[in-house]
Amino acid sequence: MEWTSILAIYALFWVVSAFVLLPFGVETHDEAGIAKVPGQAESAPANFRPGLLAKRATGLAALLTTLYVLNYAFGWIRAEDLIFWGPTAG
Numbered sequence: 001m002e003w004t005s006i007l008a009i010y011a012l013f014w015v016v017s018a019f020v021l022l023p024f025g026v027e028t029h030d031e032a033g034i035a036k037v038p039g040q041a042e043s044a045p046a047n048f049r050p051g052l053l054a055k056r057a058t059g060l061a062a063l064l065t066t067l068y069v070l071n072y073a074f075g076w077i078r079a080e081d082l083i084f085w086g087p088t089a090g
Helices: 003-021 050-074
Strands: none
Touching (some): 003 050
């Protein structure tokens, strides 16, 4: 596998990881006990930390990319293994 392909797969995993991890560890102002600004949405986060989110997404994306590349190299799970229904060889 080319290194550019691995980099592209990592970037895709990073974006997906960031969106998946976004709701974890975030509190609203009511949950944190902080006064809201007039006109603020009820669901607005009080403690959004993009740096921490980026670190977590980086770690998760690195893990997922490593598993993907190892699976590509060793063939643990093939495309044929993911066919759960359909025509079967008799």
